[in-house]
Amino acid sequence: MPKKQPTFYLLTLGCPKNTFDSEGITEMMLQASYRSTTNPRHADVLIVNTCGFLQAAKDESIGALQELAGRKRKGQLLIAAGCMAQRFGREVTQQVSGLDGLIGTRAWADIVPFIQNLRAHKKPEPLYHLPETGDTPLETIALNRQQVELGRASAYLKISDGCSAPCAFCTIPSFKGLNRSRPREHLIAEAQRLQAAGVQEIILIAQDTTAYGRDWGEVDGLPALLEQLVAAAPEIKWWRLMYAYPGHASQRLIEVMAGHPQIIPYIDMPLQHGHPDTLKRMRRPHNVDKLLGWIESYRRSLPHAVLRTTFIVGYPGETETEFQGLLDFMATVEFDRAGAFTFSPEPGTPAFDLPNQIEPAVQQERWERLMAFQQPISLRRNQQMVGQRLEVLVDGVGEGVSVTRSYRDAPEIDGFVVVEKELPIGAMVPVLVTGAMEYDLLAIPADEPILVM
Ligand code: SF4
16 A cells, blocks of 8 residues: 655744745655645644744744644644744743644754654653754755745745844844845745746845845845846746835835836835834834935835835833824825834843833724824825726635735735736736725726726
């Protein structure tokens, strides 16, 4: 009888950077002859790629592990991988009984031998593989990601990992280490493989994409990298940029974006706040006028430019005046999209010990005010799209409509363009925008006759 192929179930929590790492894990498991399953009951190995940069993310990861542990069959292995496993280590096993192993952010490339070790490990206590130093395994990712990418229209490309910024509230550098950029030739080869696999949109991700090359002394490496990527993979229709850091975003970046229509005029730039005093306490770039100048130049050079950001409200010492300053800043910039978190005091960060921590009720009230403040702005900016033609990428279909995204929408983060027709998944089609809501747009295929009632 042929030997049964072992199966694995992988649950990914957190941000697109984790999604990218999960693709690396998947690739390695497939190459080691494991089969992927979406049903945890059928899996021999259960892996949760956890998120743990905030308490809420930790709680979600613990909850997912506890649920899988509660239904674990005899012989199944349960593994916690990723950020929460790295950050909290042994503490996780106290909260999840039935966990067989923990593998950290710097070690996931060892997932296959780690599973072999777990199989050989006959003791009840879990195995740990959580190195505290050393590179993240970006270079160990097999460059041929075709198995993962085939049939996909959109793919992430992680250009670096770790972060060297000093933000006072952030735990990421403590468990991801300092910024380390991937060599250009690796990124080019990977982009070309994604192109050959039929990918249409490549999304550049990192903790800070604008820090690309700084670890080897290149101060503004991202624009040159973008130029090289676009030249090396000319059939990629959309290059999208996420996680830009305001202190590193340059004029040259705007010029390169303006000079290459394939680099879509979309930037996600988490700004965290808009008041200089709060930004100073956050240890973030706090020259708000300089930032406004960059945004003005970005929008002037790219007339259809989209700007997404994220803020933290209720940071220690945030006065009502500072919060109002943030709202004023939002009114001045009119971001196309803005998300927000309430501040979470994370042990080990400088912000944890800051005086004047804000009461949760005040944080929540400010969060609600901020979200309500942004809604009419988002709606207004969406309404400006009505009557315009847009190219959209079809993500899903059903019941007479297609769920699509335009260049204005990053997957799983922004809204959709809902098109009144079933279109082939993965196709890029022109549409005419007919309606706007706060988050989503409505459209019809651009070649359909418009019904005038
Ligand atoms: S730039 Fe982002 S990832 Fe880096 S320390 Fe600041 S908040 Fe954390």
